Amino acid sequence: MSMEAEPMSSTPTAGGRLLTLTIGPPAAGGTFVARHEGRVVFVRGTAPGETVTARLLDDPEKQADARFWRAEAIDVLEAGVDRVPTIWEESSVDGVGGAEWAHIALPAQRRIASEVMQELLRRAGVTSYPIEQVQVEPAPHDLDGLGSRTRVRFAVDDEGRVGMRGWRSHDVRDAGENPLASPEIRDLRLGEWTAPEGTEAIDAVAPSAGPASVVLIGRDLDPASVVIPESWGDADVSVRTGRGLVPLRGDGLVHERVGERLFSVSATGFWQGHRRAAELLSEVVERTLKAPHGGSAWDLYGGVGLFAATAAQQVGHEGTVITVEGNRRASQLAAENLEDLPQVSTATADVVDWVRARRGGVDVVVLDPPRSGAGAELIGLLAKSVRQRIVYVSCEPSTLARDLALAEKAGWKIVDLRAFDLFPHTHHVESVTVLERA
Numbered sequence: 001m002s003m004e005a006e007p008m009s010s011t012p013t014a015g016g017r018l019l020t021l022t023i024g025p026p027a028a029g030g031t032f033v034a035r036h037e038g039r040v041v042f043v044r045g046t047a048p049g050e051t052v053t054a055r056l057l058d059d060p061e062k063q064a065d066a067r068f069w070r071a072e073a074i075d076v077l078e079a080g081v082d083r084v085p086t087i088w089e090e091s092s093v094d095g096v097g098g099a100e101w102a103h104i105a106l107p108a109q110r111r112i113a114s115e116v117m118q119e120l121l122r123r124a125g126v127t128s129y130p131i132e133q134v135q136v137e138p139a140p141h142d143l144d145g146l147g148s149r150t151r152v153r154f155a156v157d158d159e160g161r162v163g164m165r166g167w168r169s170h171d172v173r174d175a176g177e178n179p180l181a182s183p184e185i186r187d188l189r190l191g192e193w194t195a196p197e198g199t200e201a202i203d204a205v206a207p208s209a210g211p212a213s214v215v216l217i218g219r220d221l222d223p224a225s226v227v228i229p230e231s232w233g234d235a236d237v238s239v240r241t242g243r244g245l246v247p248l249r250g251d252g253l254v255h256e257r258v259g260e261r262l263f264s265v266s267a268t269g270f271w272q273g274h275r276r277a278a279e280l281l282s283e284v285v286e287r288t289l290k291a292p293h294g295g296s297a298w299d300l301y302g303g304v305g306l307f308a309a310t311a312a313q314q315v316g317h318e319g320t321v322i323t324v325e326g327n328r329r330a331s332q333l334a335a336e337n338l339e340d341l342p343q344v345s346t347a348t349a350d351v352v353d354w355v356r357a358r359r360g361g362v363d364v365v366v367l368d369p370p371r372s373g374a375g376a377e378l379i380g381l382l383a384k385s386v387r388q389r390i391v392y393v394s395c396e397p398s399t400l401a402r403d404l405a406l407a408e409k410a411g412w413k414i415v416d417l418r419a420f421d422l423f424p425h426t427h428h429v430e431s432v433t434v435l436e437r438a
């Protein structure tokens with residue numbers, strides 16, 4: 001497979017010209033590669049093997065020297081074998097972003113995502129693991145990927161209409177029923193509501209314990225202007241202005257249950273988005289971290305303490321776990337969530353600064369960085385200071401591949417790599433990689 005990676009940084013300029021394109025392999029950002037007169041065109045809304053009419057998103061005159069153009073398929077002339085009727089009409093041409101593979105059969109989405117991930121690992125130069133074994137697995141009991149998102153960010157236009165943003169666009173578009181959102185979020189019927197002046201976005205959350213949450217976000221939004229509609233039922237409601245979070249109903253927190261443990265999370269804070277993700281990932285971390293009883297563990301990019309709880313069970317009361325998180329509120333909540341585990345302490349810090357300043361090593365580390373990944377300095381520091389095992393939870397295969405290649409050069413090998421479809425109907429992949437000293 002010859003996969004090209006669509007650069008994420010450049011913004012499309014006004015295009016509009018129509019091209020007939022034959023679609024080739026997937027690119028790394030959810031689009032597919034076609035060629036027009038030798039130039040690469042990254043096409044959205046299509047699938048391998050199709051022939052489509054595509055509308056250029058770039059202006060061919062202004063972008064005459066560009067290495068590549070972007071386009072959106074507006075008509076399918078010859079459908080590929082993987083095409084199915086879309087599960088979300090409003091995410092089609094000129095529609096909302098966040099479901100760029102809604103027209104591709106779910107097993108084919110996972111096959112394509114596996115091919116992309118394998119190619120990224122190959123290109124990065126990863127050698128210590130049989131790359132062809134990397135296959136994106138569904139989350140347990142997730143048959144169709146629908147209703148799985150427990151966190152949805154809605155956008156609001158100047159008239160107060162609530163929708164979602166277009167693909168790589170600031171336009172606010174009608175999101176319709178949003179079949180990917182949890183039923184509790186769909187039941188809020190936000191698309192039928194008119195938001196008060198000054199609302200820029202709305203975060204809706206359907207936690208696994210307790211009521212749903214709605215947070216209206218606007219720098220200058222006046223909390224007194226919010227009239228809570230009946231359709232929100234018993235949902236908690238807050239307003240986040242430039243001055244912070246103002247709860248109108250509830251305390252600005254949501255609650256998540258994983259096994260026997262309850263975690264409090266800020267209503268706008270990070271928590272794994274797929275309904276099954278927190279439980280699945282903590283089970284995989286539990287099986288693979290193998291922190292020694294009485295030993296030491298670090299939970300880097302720890303959020304509100306999800307993986308620190310797992311590590312704490314393994315090291316027991318005689319061991320130590322330090323969870324490091326940059327967001328002050330999340331770090332405070334981690335301390336509260338895990339206060340019954342005296343072996344856990346929290347550090348509010350930038351992970352790289354914290355690890356750099358640390359004296360002495362550690363037995364095992366679990367890290368779960370944002371999409372930018374761990375990076376060269378952190379991988380170098382961990383390669384020296386971790387004695388037994390590193391478990392790397394990643395939501396971005398391209399930065400993971402880069403970091404794994406760096407770890408191999410620093411004397412580590414991959415002993416397990418599992419990938420999961422925790423963002424169905426998109427190209428995003430979550431994974432857990434286990435590294436040991438080579």
Ligand SMILES: C[S@@+](CC[C@H](N)C(=O)[O-])C[C@H]1O[C@@H](n2cnc3c(N)ncnc32)[C@H](O)[C@@H]1O
Nearest residue numbers: 270301302303306325326327350351368369370
């Ligand atoms: C993908 S989330 C993982 C959170 C947690 N492991 C979980 O599963 O709930 C990444 C976390 O890293 C934090 N973060 C991002 N950059 C950071 C940095 N440079 N130093 C410390 N924490 C950071 C974010 O605030 C976020 O909570």
